[in-house]
Amino acid sequence: MTHKTPLYDWHQSNGGRLVDFAGWSLPVFYPPGIIQEHLACRKHGGLFDITHMGRFLVSGEDALNFLNKTLTANASRLYTGLAQYTLISDENGQPLDDAYLFKFKESEYLLVVNGANREKDWEWLNRHKTGQVEMTDITFDLAMVALQGPLAEEVLQKVVTGNMPAPGRNRLSICSYEGEEVLVSRTGYTGEPLGFELFISWNKCVDFWQAMLDAGSGQGVMAVGLGARDTLRLETCLPLYGHELAADRPIMSYPQARFGVNLSDAKGDYIGREALSLQKKDLDSGESGHLPRFIYAIQTTQKGMIREGSPVLVDGQKVGEISSGTMVPAWEFEGDAPSEESFTRGIGMAYLDRGLEAGQEVLITYRKRTITGRIVTSFVEQAGVYLRAKKI
Template identity: 45%
Template sequence: MKKTILHDWHKKHGGDMVEFGGWEMPIRYETGIIQEHLTTRKYGGLFDVSHMGRFFITGEQATDFLQHVLTNNAAALETGQSQYTIISNENGGAIDDSYLYKINQSDFILVVNASNREKDWEWFQKQIKQFPKARLEDKSEVISMLALQGPKAKSVLEEIFQDVTELPDVGRNNLSVTEFESEQVIISRTGYTGEPLCFELFVPREKTVTLWEKALRVGKRHNIIPAGLGARDSLRLEADLPLYGHEFGEDKEGKEIPILAIPLAKYAVSFSRLKGQFIGKQALKRQFRELKQLENKRKCAKRYLPKRIMSIAISTIGAARQGDGVYINDRLIGEVRSGSMVSYWKFDKEGVTSHITEEKGKRSICLAYIDSETEENQEVQIHAKGRILEGIIVERHLSSEAPPYSRTILVKKREKHVEEDKGLPLLMENLVKETVENHVWRQKKTINLIPSEQTPSKLVRFLTLMDPSGRYAEHKIIEALGESEIPFYQGTEFIIRKEGLLIKEMAKFLGCSQVEPRVISGQQANKTVFSALVDYKNRLDKKTELQRLRKVMNHHLGKGGHLSAQPLGALRHYVMRDPVTEKPAVINFPIQKDNPYKIDLEETAQLIDDHKPELIILGKSMVLHPEPVAEIRKIVDTMEDKPVLMYDMAHVLGLVGPYFQEPFKEGADIVTGSTHKTFFGPQRGIVAGNMEEGTKEYEVWEAIQREAFPGSTSNHHLGTLLGLLMATYEMNLYGRAYQKQVISNAKAFAKALRDSGFTVEGDPDVSYTETHQGLEVILQRWRIAYQRKSQNL
């Protein structure tokens, strides 16, 4: 049997060695599988996964070769990214599943299963003959592979490599190349456990033991332990991850399991035009057509997907094992492919206040290959040895959406909630009583640390309740009537006049020529701009399908970017999918290595030149410095087709001025923002521009006005609009003194925190901040609701 470089270490430290895929590997240590599973979930586990195959693919035709033999789109990978992918045969079955890592422009690593390494190698040797400029090397013996998985994994790696910037960017499937004792190490945010914080390391063989032992020494302070293949299997089962020979391969009857029968596989199969005629394409297309029919609950012949892998939670005592029959009443619908009794940690409370406890539980779960028309919540019976187990089809067993912990998803019994009838008068009385109590608590008895909230003055709040509240005052410029604003209702002269004054005062505050005040939130302000840009882009062609924005540049959500500027937010329907990456056509600002809260302008200039975005969105929710508006204006002014330069100032709108920055003086085309954060007004939004009439840019502004009404708003909340006028008067009267004091307070507080021993983020040369926010990490010890988040100071 083959042995990894850590074989002697495993035996010396209590590893229970077994044969696995032709390798002698530790199935467990003295701690046992259950404890290794639980420790990985709560702290972290270190796994030797050097038995996996590691093929290096290089050369001019490396991408072409990978596009041909793998199901995913290798061309979609940027340097420093990875993807789950499958080695398909012509019938749409899996030769193996694998992970592909792009190290640089023409160098890739493909990790395959240990038991399939030789088979995969032989298959590739046959296929690579068509690609003479591609090279394939098996480096499984010279490059080891470790997996560090769990909530404390990042802390351990930060200590080992000393610099957080040496780790991959936030987000699954990213990777970085760094050094350990002068040797190259590749670190990827990948894993086979379902943990949200997961890393795999590719290490030169001669440095493997040293790095392994250092990881355990550092990890010991975080309660991290070595874990064997037994825990790795129970962790992957709980995470609904497939294993070749179980979910992939052949079923109990010797029939091949189709690739798209596995839920995860739909993320590993691409039909991009860039792939051409790859192996298994036609069979996979047939499977995909049936998969869509099944997902849409349409009638399906089930010729190509007769069964699918589904998750089952078992409610009775006992464990299901591979081969056990799955029934609905007396009808056999399939078989268990993987099953076990799994231990888990219980959490106290729910939502953001939940936290992991010392209490443990056990549950029986399995993955089964069953009739593809079986639906979620269907009750089933599993005929295990000697007993019948009751179960229910579930979407998944584990959630990884709330780092640093993964969380068990338990089946809850459906209980009919009966609301106690207290009578409407009592309910009304309780509503008033509880509202008053909440008001007093929030206004007088607590310190608010939420950076996106501001309390307007009493006068502003009073005006929001006055008569325009609840009325309508739609109006629109009618060209035929002399470019006049025509109201749609009578009796609106007062509020339309006040709206005009608001435009004038807000324009004075921002230093611009146009303001659209009818949007009622910052999110809607952004959506109005995005929709207007798409409308402008399609202004000459009103008969064909709308073209969306070809490319957008913004801040990454994980690095402080606004949610409303993301494809999963307001940008969702307005940016196209990149035909290469098959993802929304968005590129992110690169950050400075020595200050992750500032944009790297040199790299940004290169990205703008390479991608030529149509829209550039500045502005963040986690912001310590002014944005480089003038610098980016200088970059885009050299371009023939200039992108729109937009600044989402949601969190810093109230700081516009000489003490922070003046975006329109610096070259911004459009500013959006919320009027209830640093700007102390009611909850609304604004769009502002500085565009000259008669230019093509002004046509964009006219599109913004159309999108504000009638495009996105009818009743534009006249009460809060009136209150916003008063708030803008206040900002123009008192704002400069307020801005200066807020920034001064933030600097003083950040410095005081630092002097008191707190870990404060930011540049000490500017007292850690140039805005109203400070960033620190210590408060997480007291479970305050934010962690590495911004705070109004």
């Protein structure tokens, strides 16, 4: 069975190319196309239907202990009005999923997981539930959309009433739209300096979505599909489960995952802690016993496509393969602002043997063609409210 978000009819009537993604019918792109949607988000703003993500409401006397036992971040550090990135680890320190934990209200937590893993995560969490914990799957009651890009805050303020979250990533607040509660979070999957993920009742979602488009369309804000959502997250080196984070790899082989892992004494014991502690020691020491490979960022130095599974070679020897890769557009800049000109370049993330460094030249093979590339630290840099592509 393929699920439909409350915006399904809107996507159809506005030319969305619908596909089955994680069990949901969602648009890959709209008539402007992936390139224009990507560029619009970077320069103006983009609106995303992300209702396919799983949403679990967790409450009860023992909710905090339960979350600290089953998630890698320290939920005790969350106060009302704050969110945190976290992961669900197995006993071997391998990811069952990555997730976000929100605390909008004093008495409850909202856990958002990947749509493709919703049922698996639900079953796993329920197996480890002890004490007085109530967990409810509210995926089909509470819709979820994202408004990302330089104009996101300006547009959102035209639509909702109430106090916006305090400045800073992971800050939360509760606003309203036409009398309906809107949960507002300064989070997102595009890497944009300004961006929000928004939760509203299923029945009010279409009106809320249209109101944001009406408020921003005259300034270049547009609806964005799955295709550009993927290129936007790739451009800022954000992981995709099943690609950079995989069930058969150590969590910390994606080095930034350490920001979602807490190994302090205050956190206490939890599932996967021992294995993650060994990974962290290797991460700090440079040894490779528990972390034989890392995720690296690679940019091509000649025109050409790279894709998942493309072998990566150094000095004629295969050192790994691309985990995500494609051609991604970017704006040319005039000073600290995007111009009217754009370009494309090949970028990807790759699961490679440890010991490689930024600046290392590599070869990538794709469809019998060999393309030159270079390991880099990142693909973009912040320029005020914008993200500017780094050139090599």
